[in-house]
Amino acid sequence: MWKPDRQHKKPLYIQIADHLAHRIGCGEFPPGSLLPSERKLAEQLDVNRSTVILAFAELRAAGMIESRTGSGTRVSTSKWGATPKLTPNWRRYAEGGNFLPNVPFLRRIREALLQNPQLIDFASGELAADLAPIQEITKLMSEHQYTSYLGYDNPQGYIPLRQALVTYLSDYRGIKATESSILITSGSQQSLHLIAQCLLAPGDAIAIEDPSYNYSLPMFQSAGLRLFRLPVDEHGVQPDDIRSLYKKHRIKMVFLNPNFHNPTGTLYSEERRQQVLDAASELGLPIVEDDPFSLTAYDGSPPPPLKALDSSGSVLYIGSFSKIAASGLRIGWMVAPHSIVERLADARQQIDFGLSIIPQQVVAQFLQSAYFAPHLERLRAQLQFKRDLTIEALNSELSGLIEYAVPQGGLHLWVKLLPDIPDNKLFEEAVKKGVIFVPGSVYGSDASFVRFTYGRAKAEEIQEGIAKFADALREL
Amino acid sequence: MWKPDRQHKKPLYIQIADHLAHRIGCGEFPPGSLLPSERKLAEQLDVNRSTVILAFAELRAAGMIESRTGSGTRVSTSKWGATPKLTPNWRRYAEGGNFLPNVPFLRRIREALLQNPQLIDFASGELAADLAPIQEITKLMSEHQYTSYLGYDNPQGYIPLRQALVTYLSDYRGIKATESSILITSGSQQSLHLIAQCLLAPGDAIAIEDPSYNYSLPMFQSAGLRLFRLPVDEHGVQPDDIRSLYKKHRIKMVFLNPNFHNPTGTLYSEERRQQVLDAASELGLPIVEDDPFSLTAYDGSPPPPLKALDSSGSVLYIGSFSKIAASGLRIGWMVAPHSIVERLADARQQIDFGLSIIPQQVVAQFLQSAYFAPHLERLRAQLQFKRDLTIEALNSELSGLIEYAVPQGGLHLWVKLLPDIPDNKLFEEAVKKGVIFVPGSVYGSDASFVRFTYGRAKAEEIQEGIAKFADALREL
Numbered sequence: 031m032w033k034p035d036r037q038h039k040k041p042l043y044i045q046i047a048d049h050l051a052h053r054i055g056c057g058e059f060p061p062g063s064l065l066p067s068e069r070k071l072a073e074q075l076d077v078n079r080s081t082v083i084l085a086f087a088e089l090r091a092a093g094m095i096e097s098r099t100g101s102g103t104r105v106s107t108s109k110w111g112a113t114p115k116l117t118p119n120w121r122r123y124a125e126g127g128n129f130l131p132n133v134p135f136l137r138r139i140r141e142a143l144l145q146n147p148q149l150i151d152f153a154s155g156e157l158a159a160d161l162a163p164i165q166e167i168t169k170l171m172s173e174h175q176y177t178s179y180l181g182y183d184n185p186q187g188y189i190p191l192r193q194a195l196v197t198y199l200s201d202y203r204g205i206k207a208t209e210s211s212i213l214i215t216s217g218s219q220q221s222l223h224l225i226a227q228c229l230l231a232p233g234d235a236i237a238i239e240d241p242s243y244n245y246s247l248p249m250f251q252s253a254g255l256r257l258f259r260l261p262v263d264e265h266g267v268q269p270d271d272i273r274s275l276y277k278k279h280r281i282k283m284v285f286l287n288p289n290f291h292n293p294t295g296t297l298y299s300e301e302r303r304q305q306v307l308d309a310a311s312e313l314g315l316p317i318v319e320d321d322p323f324s325l326t327a328y329d330g331s332p333p334p335p336l337k338a339l340d341s342s343g344s345v346l347y348i349g350s351f352s353k354i355a356a357s358g359l360r361i362g363w364m365v366a367p368h369s370i371v372e373r374l375a376d377a378r379q380q381i382d383f384g385l386s387i388i389p390q391q392v393v394a395q396f397l398q399s400a401y402f403a404p405h406l407e408r409l410r411a412q413l414q415f416k417r418d419l420t421i422e423a424l425n426s427e428l429s430g431l432i433e434y435a436v437p438q439g440g441l442h443l444w445v446k447l448l449p450d451i452p453d454n455k456l457f458e459e460a461v462k463k464g465v466i467f468v469p470g471s472v473y474g475s476d477a478s479f480v481r482f483t484y485g486r487a488k489a490e491e492i493q494e495g496i497a498k499f500a501d502a503l504r505e506l
Numbered sequence: 507m508w509k510p511d512r513q514h515k516k517p518l519y520i521q522i523a524d525h526l527a528h529r530i531g532c533g534e535f536p537p538g539s540l541l542p543s544e545r546k547l548a549e550q551l552d553v554n555r556s557t558v559i560l561a562f563a564e565l566r567a568a569g570m571i572e573s574r575t576g577s578g579t580r581v582s583t584s585k586w587g588a589t590p591k592l593t594p595n596w597r598r599y600a601e602g603g604n605f606l607p608n609v610p611f612l613r614r615i616r617e618a619l620l621q622n623p624q625l626i627d628f629a630s631g632e633l634a635a636d637l638a639p640i641q642e643i644t645k646l647m648s649e650h651q652y653t654s655y656l657g658y659d660n661p662q663g664y665i666p667l668r669q670a671l672v673t674y675l676s677d678y679r680g681i682k683a684t685e686s687s688i689l690i691t692s693g694s695q696q697s698l699h700l701i702a703q704c705l706l707a708p709g710d711a712i713a714i715e716d717p718s719y720n721y722s723l724p725m726f727q728s729a730g731l732r733l734f735r736l737p738v739d740e741h742g743v744q745p746d747d748i749r750s751l752y753k754k755h756r757i758k759m760v761f762l763n764p765n766f767h768n769p770t771g772t773l774y775s776e777e778r779r780q781q782v783l784d785a786a787s788e789l790g791l792p793i794v795e796d797d798p799f800s801l802t803a804y805d806g807s808p809p810p811p812l813k814a815l816d817s818s819g820s821v822l823y824i825g826s827f828s829k830i831a832a833s834g835l836r837i838g839w840m841v842a843p844h845s846i847v848e849r850l851a852d853a854r855q856q857i858d859f860g861l862s863i864i865p866q867q868v869v870a871q872f873l874q875s876a877y878f879a880p881h882l883e884r885l886r887a888q889l890q891f892k893r894d895l896t897i898e899a900l901n902s903e904l905s906g907l908i909e910y911a912v913p914q915g916g917l918h919l920w921v922k923l924l925p926d927i928p929d930n931k932l933f934e935e936a937v938k939k940g941v942i943f944v945p946g947s948v949y950g951s952d953a954s955f956v957r958f959t960y961g962r963a964k965a966e967e968i969q970e971g972i973a974k975f976a977d978a979l980r981e982l
């Protein structure tokens with residue numbers, strides 16, 4: 031992001047006025063649109079508010095912007111729009127549409143991280159940079175050519191990657207699949223999106239876990255689905271809850287995350303897995319099994335996924351490269367009956383026309399390489415180490431004020447706060463102190479929960495981050 | 507795709523039965539689902555229909571499948587589903603959802619190309635493999651590291667690519683943009699999808715060109731939009747048509763492709779550009795300008811896009827790497843007011859959680875490299891050469907039976923057939939002869955048009971391809 035140059039002989043406020051004039055001239059802020067507030071701009075540009083006030087005065091004097099008390103500062107229409115030209119009411123368009131905006135807290139988290147990259151990050155649901163197999167991938171990329179073909183890919187995904195996944199799924203997850211039953215997607219997120227948009231219709235009822243994956247909630251709501259919740263106890267969801275939702279609301283699908291559930295870390299028990307499958311096959315009800323974390327099982331032996339036990343063909347299985355290696359390649363996969371794979375591959379032609387070939391090649395090679403197994407081993411050890419650091423810090427800093435279950439895999443720790451503190455206040459105070467996390471309310475939970483993604487934080491920052499969090503908590 | 511091994515001592519029908527049993531066991535064809543027909547399987551596997559009949563008999567004898575006259579062959583539920591287990595009715599799910607399937611002809615084209623890769627391809631709307639800058643990209647990839655960061659990308663797109671595009675847009679398209687006013691997308695397709703889904707609501711009316719881009723039609727319909735058509739004459743659409751659609755239907759947006767329009771090849775005249783912009787600013791109506799082809803202008807000087815002339819801030823501009831370099835990297839961009847970019851970047855977190863970083867790095871480097879300008883020059887010369895070959899072949903083979911305008915840029919030739927021949931018959935006959943194209947009906951046009959994408963065909967095959975097409979035409 032642009033910042034004024036303090037060494038430059040041009041005064042800061044003139045630099046800022048010039049910069050804003052440029053952005054206005056480029057159409058980033060069209061005639062009639064609202065500029066960011068003086069306070070916000072001052073924060074973004076790291077200057078005093080008075081400097082922004084001076085810059086705005088410059089632009090006002092030039093006729094470029096207009097301020098009206100109580101309604102902020104807008105780009106003037108007379109100068110830029112030259113009556114009788116009408117600029118579209120972009121704000122109305124931005125507020126229209128089918129898609130609900132994301133939960134405000136998630137946008138606030140993104141904003142806070144952009145504004146201050148120094149924050150100790152327990153919020154982003156991904157691996158820390160030092161856990162990604164960067165060296166291995168660099169090595170593979172230097173050894174292979176990636177550019178023999180650069181046209182549109184098969185809409186179902188790059189064939190050699192699907193072939194590599196047939197082996198991977200059989201070796202690591204006990205799932206028998208064929209090339210034709212696999213769809214490559216942009217991470218789990220796109221699998222979920224395609225299912226919600228293409229297999230369900232507005233008004234359909236579905237069941238999700240409570241608490242549940244934060245990016246899924248607005249995504250399901252954007253598709254017009256009615257959401258019903260299945261409480262997660264220490265063994266998973268209860269099959270009778272599924273039966274009663276089916277009876278009452280004719281739910282059309284059940285979304286589960288049985289292996290180190292996000293955010294609670296719960297690992298479904300074997301008995302519960304079987305019971306859930308029995309309920310599904312009794313009702314002819316599809317289960318979507320989201321399985322991004324299982325290979326992080328700290329003891330090295332994740333239980334078989336529902337899909338591997340699924341004798342009635344009830345499970346759509348979703349996997350991902352993001353939480354076991356690198357989220358930035360954006361590679362995930364779905365295993366499904368052929369009719370479903372065909373349908374989703376067809377729909378995706380309207381959405382993005384398939385994925386880039388290069389990252390698919392990289393993932394195919396990595397999964398088949400001798401690097402993969404040792405990488406997983408290192409990953410598991412490191413995650414367990416970070417989990418232990420986090421728990422140690424929490425126990426020493428917040429003993430008696432918190433409750434949690436110790437996760438046996440995954441990236442997340444779900445902590446119940448015994449004092450009842452408003453989400454929003456705790457969050458802002460923690461950000462001020464230099465640490466960021468995801469508040470429980472984002473998952474549809476009570477306000478008094480917090481998700482710490484220890485998998486994302488740097489090991490050497492964990493103690494300090496938890497101490498800052500404890501400071502914030504004590505302050506309130 | 508799997509084919510039986512003719513050298514193997516196991517009889518073909520047993521190989522096929524084993525293969526199908528494996529696919530059934532893997533859940534690709536769940537209990538109760540329909541298997542492909544004997545005729546279709548025989549075609550796919552390149553065997554006689556009688557071989558497939560024998561293979562089905564094997565599976566039937568093993569209780570794996572059931573055939574009922576008139577309703578095809580299904581995977582048996584008693585063997586695989588073991589009553590009282592119920593498999594979800596996957597077919598019903600596949601037929602549900604918001605998303606309309608693509609035009610059947612587009613699916614037929616995809617299928618035909620998969621079945622016979624030897625077809626002379628005038629159908630796929632992309633560059634031929636030999637026009638992509640494969641060597642240059644290979645060289646760049648060997649010179650740079652791509653893996654310094656492999657976490658989630660900024661939802662608006664990779665910052666260095668947005669910076670490279672600011673320069674590219676200014677140098678090549680006369681568009682002043684800033685980093686914050688650019689959104690990186692998976693080709694133009696995703697820009698169009700995001701606009702349709704996030705800025706418009708079901709029931710909204712929009713205007714599109716007639717004929718119009720083939721993948722847009724179902725995509726707009728899937729978003730529940732009402733489509734109205736603006737006829738394209740040799741200079742573009744008529745501004746008064748826009749005004750009258752606005753008056754009658756309160757259209758909310760106009761989608762245009764003013765530079766070497768797909769499929770007609772039309773280049774909007776300067777006067778028409780200005781008139782269209784005037785109509786938009788008079789009505790406060792947004793124009794979406796899709797501009798994938800302009801840099802292919804054979805004379806090397808494409809006219810300025812609407813966006814460069816847009817003094818009222820009415821234009822959302824869409825560009826793409828696909829038609830000027832390589833579609834398989836899946837990189838496109840949108841230039842829009844900040845409020846729109848922010849909205850779409852937020853929504854995309856629900857759809858795919860951003861793009862892979864690696865192809866964005868590759869494109870940023872290519873656009874800034876010394877390879878880019880010479881690549882464009884070569885591309886233009888080659889496309890013009892292929893256009894000339896196509897026209898020459900058409901004139902010698904079909905003189906008097908066709909009409910067309912000579913395109914001055916782009917990849918496509920839009921040909922009117924004077925004899926009135928049903929689309930479907932001509933298409934199937936041509937495929938039989940070994941050549942494939944897109945029939946005009948796909949673009950919502952009269953049946954008697956054909957789009958030849960000479961940019962996709964190999965130069966040495968053009969004469970032969972057109973001759974095969976002429977054969978097919980004469981046969982009917």
